[in-house]
Amino acid sequence: MLLPTLLFFLVNSYFPMVGVYYAFTQFDFNSGLLDAPFVGLKNFEFLWKSGTLVKLTLNTIGYNLAFILLGNVLAIVCAILLSELRVKWFKKLTQSIMFLPYFVSFVILSVIVYNVFNYDNGFLNTLLARFGAGPVDVYNKPVVWIFLIIVFYLWKNLGYSMVIYLASITGISDEYYEAAKIDGAHIFQRIWYITVPMLKSTFIVLLLFSLGSIMKGQFDLFYQLIGNNGVLYNTTDILDTYVFRSLKVTFDIGMATAAGVYQSLFGFILIMTVNYIIRKINDDYALF
Amino acid sequence: MHIKDDHYTRLLQGLAYTVIILGSLACLVPFLLIISASLTANDSIIKDGYHLIPAQFSLEGYKTVFTFPDEVLRAYGVTLFTTVTGTTLGLFFMTMAGYVLARKDFKYRNTFSFYIYFTTLFGGGLVPWYIMMTKYLHLTDSYGALIFPGLMTPFLIILMKNFIRSAVPEELFESAKIDGAGDFKIYWRIVLQLSMPGIATVGLFLALAYWNDWFSSSLFINDPHKYQLQFHLYNVINSAAFIANMGAGTGVSLGSDLPTESTKMAMAIVVTGPILFLYPFIQRYFVKGLTIGAVKG
Numbered sequence: 001m002l003l004p005t006l007l008f009f010l011v012n013s014y015f016p017m018v019g020v021y022y023a024f025t026q027f028d029f030n031s032g033l034l035d036a037p038f039v040g041l042k043n044f045e046f047l048w049k050s051g052t053l054v055k056l057t058l059n060t061i062g063y064n065l066a067f068i069l070l071g072n073v074l075a076i077v078c079a080i081l082l083s084e085l086r087v088k089w090f091k092k093l094t095q096s097i098m099f100l101p102y103f104v105s106f107v108i109l110s111v112i113v114y115n116v117f118n119y120d121n122g123f124l125n126t127l128l129a130r131f132g133a134g135p136v137d138v139y140n141k142p143v144v145w146i147f148l149i150i151v152f153y154l155w156k157n158l159g160y161s162m163v164i165y166l167a168s169i170t171g172i173s174d175e176y177y178e179a180a181k182i183d184g185a186h187i188f189q190r191i192w193y194i195t196v197p198m199l200k201s202t203f204i205v206l207l208l209f210s211l212g213s214i215m216k217g218q219f220d221l222f223y224q225l226i227g228n229n230g231v232l233y234n235t236t237d238i239l240d241t242y243v244f245r246s247l248k249v250t251f252d253i254g255m256a257t258a259a260g261v262y263q264s265l266f267g268f269i270l271i272m273t274v275n276y277i278i279r280k281i282n283d284d285y286a287l288f
Numbered sequence: 289m290h291i292k293d294d295h296y297t298r299l300l301q302g303l304a305y306t307v308i309i310l311g312s313l314a315c316l317v318p319f320l321l322i323i324s325a326s327l328t329a330n331d332s333i334i335k336d337g338y339h340l341i342p343a344q345f346s347l348e349g350y351k352t353v354f355t356f357p358d359e360v361l362r363a364y365g366v367t368l369f370t371t372v373t374g375t376t377l378g379l380f381f382m383t384m385a386g387y388v389l390a391r392k393d394f395k396y397r398n399t400f401s402f403y404i405y406f407t408t409l410f411g412g413g414l415v416p417w418y419i420m421m422t423k424y425l426h427l428t429d430s431y432g433a434l435i436f437p438g439l440m441t442p443f444l445i446i447l448m449k450n451f452i453r454s455a456v457p458e459e460l461f462e463s464a465k466i467d468g469a470g471d472f473k474i475y476w477r478i479v480l481q482l483s484m485p486g487i488a489t490v491g492l493f494l495a496l497a498y499w500n501d502w503f504s505s506s507l508f509i510n511d512p513h514k515y516q517l518q519f520h521l522y523n524v525i526n527s528a529a530f531i532a533n534m535g536a537g538t539g540v541s542l543g544s545d546l547p548t549e550s551t552k553m554a555m556a557i558v559v560t561g562p563i564l565f566l567y568p569f570i571q572r573y574f575v576k577g578l579t580i581g582a583v584k585g
Contacts, residue, residue: 001471002400005385008440011425012417013407019416078311081304096571097312100319103563103571105500107518111525111556112318115325115338121549123321126337155314160578167579186296212408220503227526243414248507253415260413268410 023261027253043258052242053262060238060263064214066150067157072203075158079165080195084187095166099159106220109152113225117148142235145226149236153221161206168202169195211274215267216240239263319564326350326553333549349550353558360558362513363520370434370516371498378439378494379487385440386448387479392458401449408442418507433508434516438497444490451486452479489577492570499563521559525552 023043025036047053078098085091101109116123117138125135138144172195180190219240226236228249239259246256317340325338329346336343353360385404389397411417427433456479464474480487505519515523 001384001475002388004381005404005440005445006400008381009404009407011420012437013411015424016412016416016420017410019412019419022416022419078307081307084300084304085308086301094308094312095575096568098308098315099571099574100567101315103496103567104560105502105518107500107502107522107525108322108556108560110522111322111552114525115321115553116318121333121337123338123340126339129337155318158311159315163575163578170579187300188296191300224522240414247415247418253419257413257415260415264411264413271409 019257020261020264022254023257025254027257039254043254044262047255047258047262053259055234056237056239056242056259057266059236060215060217060240063146063149063238064210064217067153067218068207068210068214070150071154071157071161072206074154075161075165076196076199076203078158079162079169080191082162083166083169083195095159095163099163101156101158102160106224109156109221110224110227113148113152139229140231142232145232145236149221149225152225153218156221164206165199165202168199172198208274208278212271213267214270215263219244322553322556326550326557328550330548330550346550349552349554350558352551353554359512359520360517360555363515363517366431366434366514367499367517370431370501371495373431374435374438374498375491375495377435378444379491382440382445382448382490383452383480383483383487384475385445386452387475389445389449390452390456391461393461401446404442404445421508428508429511429514430508431514434501434504434514435498437504438494438501444493448483448486448490451489452483455483455486485573485576488573492573492577517559521555524555 217238243256246252326349328342329344332344421427502518505516
């Protein structure tokens with residue numbers, strides 16, 4: 001009964017690991033795995049020398065750190081505030097509304113971004129025009145997109161992590177709060193000294209899971225927002241989008257494989273290190 | 289002391305309502321923008337841009353989408369088919385796997401768990417996977433390419449395993465065995481019946497992923513007849529040539545002033561429609577499932 005699953009992962013995940021070999025060859029789509037001429041580390045060397053690898057790594061890790069930190073902090077704040085709402089229907093309604101963006105596809109997200117930011121008739125420029133300001137060509141401003149990508153990530157995922165934190169808050173026993181109340185702690189003290197510490201374990205579990213995928217960065221988000229807009233690559237290109245483009249647009253198969261291998265290996269070492277450190281500090285929180 | 293307490297409580301309440309209302313608005317307004325744009329006359333968009341409230345109300349965007357409904361309907365069909373097939377198959381396999389891994393008397397469960405988990409740590413990367421799918425499995429332009437990759441994820445299998453472990457008591461396996469039930473019968477008659485909330489959650493995750501998938505189409509599908517709904521929308525947004533193509537095959541001249549802008553937005557609404565419609569019903573299950581799955585780890 002486990003067989004279909006084992007087969008699935010064998011074909012979908014383990015077989016492609018053999019293909020890592022392509023990274024060391026000059027790939028040609030017509031040749032087999034072993035016919036392709038072996039070029040050693042040349043693909044990696046090129047990626048390294050052109051500075052691509054460094055830029056991609058910094059972007060990938062930078063964005064992910066921002067996603068993880070801002071995402072969790074905002075989710076905790078919103079979950080706490082939401083749990084303090086007293087009108088029940090309002091609490092349910094707003095929770096549903098904030099969870100909604102999680103359900104729509106990234107393609108819809110790109111429609112939204114197009115609607116708001118496109119130069120000719122985007123909502124932003126409409127709004128600016130009303131206040132007498134000139135139009136802004138957002139698609140030509142690489143630096144703005146750092147901010148935009150983070151904002152849209154938060155927009156889409158906040159509801160999801162908020163629900164998880166909300167569940168943990170609901171699980172905290174009322175007795176703690178009553179005891180604190182009798183001791184004269186006001187509501188902010190009760191939140192700071194009871195709720196926040198109680199969320200620590202949920203936070204750590206979520207943190208570790210997201211650290212594990214820090215080298216794989218939200219491909220859908222980046223690709224749907226940026227697409228093949230070369231002007232923005234410097235600030236918005238991550239390993240995933242680079243590999244995808246090399247495969248589908250520029251056909252640098254060997255290079256794309258090399259970047260993919262680097263991504264996998266680097267990510268793997270990163271997870272192992274993080275896990276090792278965590279195990280040293282506190283065994284309970286280690287991933288495996 | 290009490291007066292001070294009330295003061296802080298009121299402060300927090302005010303803060304909570306303000307932040308949550310602002311947050312909810314931020315989540316809603318983008319949808320309103322699209323809805324409004326889909327209901328605005330195209331000329332008005334070209335002249336004055338997008339507004340929050342239609343400057344000039346018109347249904348022409350929707351009319352254009354449904355003048356030649358074939359493409360949208362076909363894309364709907366493809367997505368519906370892959371979603372139903374993928375979710376059914378994936379659920380079947382993942383519940384079986386979850387059941388086996390949840391059985392404490394299964395000796396190799398840790399080995400196999402790691403075998404599954406390891407794929408999240410290390411992989412061959414996109415390119416070798418792509419080459420295998422196209423060159424060795426020959427899945428280009430087949431529904432298999434749309435269904436196969438999303439069938440299972442380690443995360444959902446682990447979620448399923450945790451559900452089964454918490455929903456079905458160990459003793460039940462033993463007593464069923466004594467009564468002469470085989471492993472598959474235990475799975476089919478007992479495990480599936482008892483872990484329905486878990487199955488609903490995992491199924492919803494799976495269905496959502498299939499419904500929102502555009503990536504598989506963009507990688508493996510060249511035949512426009514097999515485009516998924518989201519990829520179809522993606523093309524509509526990104527190609528100005530879309531409208532021209534739509535009229536080309538039918539011999540009908542659409543003229544030069546086509547409602548492109550409002551059509552794009554109308555198409556987005558048509559694609560999102562079912563999710564927004566079902567959302568109030570399925571949202572509860574998601575919250576419930578996430579709560580059980582995440583808190584128990």
